Amino acid sequence: MALAASCAILAAGVAACECPASAAPEELVIGTDATYPPLEFLQAGRFEGFDIDLGSAVAREIGRPVRWVNSAFDGIFAALQAGKFDLVMSAVTITEDRRRSLDFSMPYYTAGQALACRKAGPRHEALARLDGRTVGIQINTTAKEVLRKRPAVRIREYNSIDLALLDLQNGGLDAVMTDSPVLRYMLHRGYSDLAMTGSLFTEEHYGIVARKGSDQLLRQVNRALIRLEERGEPARLHTKWFGEASLGEGARSRAETVRLIAPALAKAALVTIELTLGSLLLGLPVGLLMALLRLSHRKWLSAPAVVYIEVLRGTPLLVQLFAIYYVLPSVGLHLAQWPAALLAFTVNSSAYVAEIFRAGIRSLDVGQMEAARSLGMTYSMAMRLVILPQAVRRVLPPLTNEAIALLKDTSLVSVIALVELTREGQQLTGALAMPMLIWPMVGLCYLLLTLPLTRLTGVLERRWRL
Amino acid sequence: MAATPMPASPDVTGNPDESLVLVRDLRKHFHRIAALNGVDLEIGTGEVVVLIGPSGCGKSTLLRCINGLDQPSSGTLRVCGHDPTDRSSDINVLRRKVGMVFQHFHLFPHLTALENITLAPRHVLGLEEADAADRAHSLLKRVGLDGRGKAYPAELSGGQQQRVAIARALAMEPALMLFDEPTSALDPELVGDVLQTMRGLADDGMTMCVVTHEMGFARDVAHRVVFLDEGRIVEQGLPAQMLSNPREQRTRDFLTRVLPGGDGPTRTKGET
Numbered sequence: 001m002a003l004a005a006s007c008a009i010l011a012a013g014v015a016a017c018e019c020p021a022s023a024a025p026e027e028l029v030i031g032t033d034a035t036y037p038p039l040e041f042l043q044a045g046r047f048e049g050f051d052i053d054l055g056s057a058v059a060r061e062i063g064r065p066v067r068w069v070n071s072a073f074d075g076i077f078a079a080l081q082a083g084k085f086d087l088v089m090s091a092v093t094i095t096e097d098r099r100r101s102l103d104f105s106m107p108y109y110t111a112g113q114a115l116a117c118r119k120a121g122p123r124h125e126a127l128a129r130l131d132g133r134t135v136g137i138q139i140n141t142t143a144k145e146v147l148r149k150r151p152a153v154r155i156r157e158y159n160s161i162d163l164a165l166l167d168l169q170n171g172g173l174d175a176v177m178t179d180s181p182v183l184r185y186m187l188h189r190g191y192s193d194l195a196m197t198g199s200l201f202t203e204e205h206y207g208i209v210a211r212k213g214s215d216q217l218l219r220q221v222n223r224a225l226i227r228l229e230e231r232g233e234p235a236r237l238h239t240k241w242f243g244e245a246s247l248g249e250g251a252r253s254r255a256e257t258v259r260l261i262a263p264a265l266a267k268a269a270l271v272t273i274e275l276t277l278g279s280l281l282l283g284l285p286v287g288l289l290m291a292l293l294r295l296s297h298r299k300w301l302s303a304p305a306v307v308y309i310e311v312l313r314g315t316p317l318l319v320q321l322f323a324i325y326y327v328l329p330s331v332g333l334h335l336a337q338w339p340a341a342l343l344a345f346t347v348n349s350s351a352y353v354a355e356i357f358r359a360g361i362r363s364l365d366v367g368q369m370e371a372a373r374s375l376g377m378t379y380s381m382a383m384r385l386v387i388l389p390q391a392v393r394r395v396l397p398p399l400t401n402e403a404i405a406l407l408k409d410t411s412l413v414s415v416i417a418l419v420e421l422t423r424e425g426q427q428l429t430g431a432l433a434m435p436m437l438i439w440p441m442v443g444l445c446y447l448l449l450t451l452p453l454t455r456l457t458g459v460l461e462r463r464w465r466l
Numbered sequence: 467m468a469a470t471p472m473p474a475s476p477d478v479t480g481n482p483d484e485s486l487v488l489v490r491d492l493r494k495h496f497h498r499i500a501a502l503n504g505v506d507l508e509i510g511t512g513e514v515v516v517l518i519g520p521s522g523c524g525k526s527t528l529l530r531c532i533n534g535l536d537q538p539s540s541g542t543l544r545v546c547g548h549d550p551t552d553r554s555s556d557i558n559v560l561r562r563k564v565g566m567v568f569q570h571f572h573l574f575p576h577l578t579a580l581e582n583i584t585l586a587p588r589h590v591l592g593l594e595e596a597d598a599a600d601r602a603h604s605l606l607k608r609v610g611l612d613g614r615g616k617a618y619p620a621e622l623s624g625g626q627q628q629r630v631a632i633a634r635a636l637a638m639e640p641a642l643m644l645f646d647e648p649t650s651a652l653d654p655e656l657v658g659d660v661l662q663t664m665r666g667l668a669d670d671g672m673t674m675c676v677v678t679h680e681m682g683f684a685r686d687v688a689h690r691v692v693f694l695d696e697g698r699i700v701e702q703g704l705p706a707q708m709l710s711n712p713r714e715q716r717t718r719d720f721l722t723r724v725l726p727g728g729d730g731p732t733r734t735k736g737e738t
Contacts, residue, residue, distance in 0.1 A: 370535055371572035371631075375586035375638060376562035385585060389576050464576075 028064040029085035030055050031417070033073040035160065035430035038185045038241040039091045042070070042427050045264065050181075050241040054108060055089040055208070057233055061224035070427075071417035077102060078326040079417065080211055083334075087221070088209040091179065093142055103214055104207035105221045108234065112200030113143050114180040116168060116187060119195045124175050127153075127201065133174035136164030143177040146201050162429045165191050166436070177201070181242055190433030257437055261428050268424035269445050275420065276407045276449075279345035283406075284399075286346060287353025292383065294358055305354070312351035318412050320344050325416040341413045349406050356402060360395035361387055393464045400457040404450050421445050485544075486511050486642050486673050487532060492541035494527050494697075501527040502538065503697030509642070514674045516684040516705070519694035520720055525677040528694070529644045532675070533564045546641050562590060565635030569647040571627045573619040579606065579630045580615030583637045591638065598637070605633035609663045625656030629663050636667075643667065645676040679724055685709050693717045 032040045032051060040049040047068045059066035069085050080088050080102070091111075094104045115135075117123050124130050131152035137143040139157040147153050156173065158164040161183075164176045169191055176183075180200055187194055208225075210218050228234060293305035312320070325340040335343065364387060372382035411422030419427070425442035429435040487509035494502040502524045509515050517525045530536040531543065534550035534557045543550050548560035574582050583605060584598035593601070606612055609629035619627050628648055635643060645664065649657040661683050668674060668687045678684065684691050684705055691708040693700045693716075701714045709725075712718050 365570075365572065367568060367570055367572035368574065371566075371568060371574070372586075373558075374533055374535065374561055374564075374566035375634070376558045376590045377586060378558055381589055385589060386574050390574075393576065 026064050027067050028059045028062065028087070029067050029069055030059075031069045031071045031076050031079055031085040031088045032090040033076055034068075034070045035427050036091055036182055037189075037431050038181060040089075041431040042264075043431060044260075045267075050109070050237055051089045051091060051206075053237050053240070054228070054234065055087075057228055058208070058221055058224040061227055062220045069417060070419060072414045072423070075322065075326065075415040075417070077209070078322065080209060082326040082329040083211075084325075084329075084417075086210070086214075086217065091182075091206050092209050093204045094207040095142070098209075101212065103210045103212055103218055105210070105218055106225055107205030107207050108225055109206040111179050111181055111204050111206065113146050113177050113202045113204070114183045114200055115197045116165065116176045116178075116183055116191075116194045117174070117197060118168065118171075119193055121174070123195075123197050125197050125199060130175065134172075136167055136173045136176045137161075138164065138178060141178065142202065142204060147177060160426060160430070162186065162433060162435050165194060165433075169193050179204070184242070186433045190435075254434075254437055257432055257434055258441070261432070261438060261441065264424055264428060265421065265441060265445055268419055268421045269449065271418065271420040272407065272410050272445075273449060275341055275345060275410045275413065275418075276403070278342050279349055279406060280403055282342070282346040283349035283353050286350035288357050288388075290350060290354035291357035291361065294354065295361060309351045309354050312348055313355070317344065317348050317409055318415060320348055321412060321416055337413075337416050337418050340416060341410075341418055345406065345410065345413075348409075349402060352402050352405075353399065356395045356398045357391060359398075360391035363394060364390055396457055396460060396464075400453060403453050407449055407453070408446060485509055486513075486546055487675065488542070488544035489528070489532075490542035492528070492531060492543065493539045494524070494531060494536060495539045500697050502531070502541075505541070505694075505697070505699055507692065507699065509673060509675055511641075511673055512671050514668045514672075514676070514687055514689050516688040516691050517675065517677045517694060518679070518681075518684065518691060518720070518724075519700075520723075523694045524697040525694055526646050529566070529646050529675065529677055532642075533561055533566055533644060535566075558590070562638055563641045565638060565640035565643045567628070567631050567635055567643065567645045567648045569650050571619070571624070571631045571651075573627050573631055573634070575619050577618075578615060579611065579617050579619070579622065579633075582619070582630055583615075583634045586634070587637050601637055602633070605636050606630075608636075608666070609633045610659060623656055624652045625659045628652065628660045632660075632663055632667075642673045642675070645674065645678065647677050647679070649678065649680060681709060681721075681725055693720065695720070 032047070032055075034040045034042045034047055034049075036049075038049050040047065040051045042048070047070075052068065055068075056066050071079050071084075073090065076088055076090060079085060091109075092098070092104075094107060098104070115124060124133065127146070127150050130147070131150060132154075134154040134156055135147055136156050136158055137147065138161045139159060144155060144157070147155050156164075156167075158167070161176070161178045164173065164178075165186060167173050168176045176194075180196075183196055187196055208221055210221075290305045290308055293301045294309065296302045296305075321341070321344045324335065324344045325337070328335060368386055368390065369382055372386040373379070377385065410420055413420055414423035414426070421442055425438055428438045432438065485508040487507065489505055489507040492502050492505040493500065505524070505528060507515075507528070517528065519525050527536055531538045532545055532550065538551060545560055546563040548555060550557060550560055573579075574585065577585065580599065580602050583602035584593075584595070587593040587598040587601060588595060603612075603615065606615055609632055611626060611629055611633070614622065614626065614630075619630070622630065632648075648664070649660050652660065657680070661680060664674070664676070664683070665687050676683070676688070686705075688705045690702055691705045692702040693708065693712070693714070695716050700716050701712060702708070708717070709721065712721065
């Protein structure tokens with residue numbers, strides 16, 4: 001996958017750290033974005049694919065047990081720099097841009113850009129034939145470099161290649177350009193109206209990626225690749241994953257697919273639930289505390305709360321996730337995926353919750369506080385017994401909004417390689433090439449998760465009717 | 467500047483050397499505007515003092531300074547042996563002894579009438595729930611709301627809410643009750659019951675400071691009527707003298723405006 005320079009630059013901005021997060025030093029941890037069949041994908045929870053087999057063989061040659069870590073491609077180099085894994089093996093094209101911030105092994109696979117068109121429509125074999133046509137690509141891939149040579153070609157970029165293929169099938173595009181092995185696999189599994197045109201437009205070499213300065217590890221990797229090459233291992237794997245036999249039975253029936261993906265979605269939904277509930281349970285008290293601090297008349301209490309709330313509300317959640325998982329290690333604070341995600345969502349939601357509580361408290365008549373104080377209650381007693389019980393009732397609808405938003409925002413954790421519903425949906429569409437079946441199911445899962453929240457609010461509102 | 471304060475009533479039960487409330491040269495500025503401009507006032511134990519005066523004259527501010535809801539800009543205050551301006555002493559100890567009734571009741575809407583009354587005794591005084599409930603029930607009876615303990619404020623009329631608010635303040639067994647226009651927000655037909663409750667309190671010997679426009683109540687219940695204008699006490703004296711024959715022109719002008727016909731107090735129904 002020839003994902004772009006921007007990733008590498010972002011990764012380079014994150015200070016490198018020489019201490020891997022893994023506890024056992026002899027374990028070889030390899031990061032991969034398992035949405036890219038047949039190179040790397042998940043099948044019934046197991047890593048599968050050409051890269052997976054070859055990478056595991058390399059680890060065996062070196063004599064270290066291998067552990068694969070799933071990570072979205074956007075964050076994969078940042079995670080490598082932060083020491084979350086030792087190597088990245090994820091169909092990474094060796095480019096000059098990336099060489100500036102990363103080290104590569106010798107090339108282990110050669111691929112190229114290929115085109116897909118509708119069977120019913122014209123076949124565009126040459127670049128020149130694409131002038132005035134619209135071509136879909138995956139965002140920031142090397143397909144863009146190829147197509148840019150023809151200024152008359154209109155480029156449309158998609159988050160993942162299956163969406164571009166879907167648009168092509170629906171007639172929204174004239175062609176789709178992407179890495180040849182992936183295109184071949186996807187067209188075989190689904191998209192029966194589409195066909196690949198013959199020629200490759202580029203020659204690209206995939207390499208295994210390491211942090212700058214990992215010379216010793218890369219020497220071991222290269223020696224292992226050479227020994228495997230001598231034994232004919234890559235050729236055997238090539239037949240296994242790219243040969244006719246590898247394509248197997250082709251498209252599955254809908255019923256079979258649903259049976260196949262239901263357990264995976266259920267497991268991913270559990271992650272979504274745990275993350276949402278966990279960060280809500282922590283975010284509510286933290287948010288309440290921040291609201292109370294911000295309402296304080298003492299500047300030294302309110303000023304830090306204002307900064308906390310404004311910084312967290314004013315920066316994207318995605319950036320906060322990045323900072324916590326990828327930047328904190330550079331100052332020596334390593335958090336595993338789960339605590340990092342929980343921390344990010346807790347602090348982010350607490351900022352919104354704080355403002356919701358503050359608005360609720362301020363919406364009450366000042367006479368309520370005065371009446372409570374005039375009875376001899378302390379400020380905190382009046383808050384606890386008189387103000388907050390009323391404020392909580394008032395802010396229940398906006399709090400429910402926040403909880404639902406949080407539930408859906410948990411999809412962002414894919415950048416730190418936690419697999420929840422949305423990420424699982426991406427992996428499944430990648431592996432099964434059935435987006436029209438999988439995405440509605442993912443949507444349904446979210447709806448099933450938000451409905452109980454809405455119901456709970458309804459019950460509380462009726463019980464607290466004043 | 468004004469007439470000498472009335473001496474404390476003879477049935478002094480507290481500290482005989484000291485008035486329950488002692489105010490000396492009290493001043494309060496909100497930004498540039500002076501709400502209180504040098505007020506001297508004493509209230510003796512068992513005394514019922516009614517504060518009258520045009521709106522904005524500082525009556526409410528004076529009450530709020532007495533229980534520390536407002537901080538005066540300068541002057542001396544002594545309330546039930548405490549100084550509400552002293553930041554080193556616990557204002558809550560003073561407030562336990564000073565009940566306050568607001569124009570807009572400020573009942574806690576999420577609690578029943580009974581819970582409104584028991585909340586502070588339970589949490590501030592540490593009373594057992596059952597004891598606090600006993601106290602609340604007898605107070606509800608006293609304000610004429612026997613059996614309405616389970617009602618929420620929204621289910622009560624304004625007059626009933628205000629009587630619950632009085633019971634809520636009484637539940638702390640205060641030595642002094644402050645009333646800040648307790649009937650101004652009520653429909654006319656609901657005023658009588660509230661005034662009746664307050665009259666009962668006065669009959670029982672409660673020390674009261676009442677800001678009101680109910681001249682009938684002032685005439686019948688007050689031991690002393692104090693007229694404030696522009697942040698100062700213009701004059702004070704016995705109700706009969708103050709309401710029918712005030713010395714100061716400003717007092718006469720005010721009374722002419724608030725008393726229909728300008729020829730003396732009118733009695734509110736329910737007070738007769």
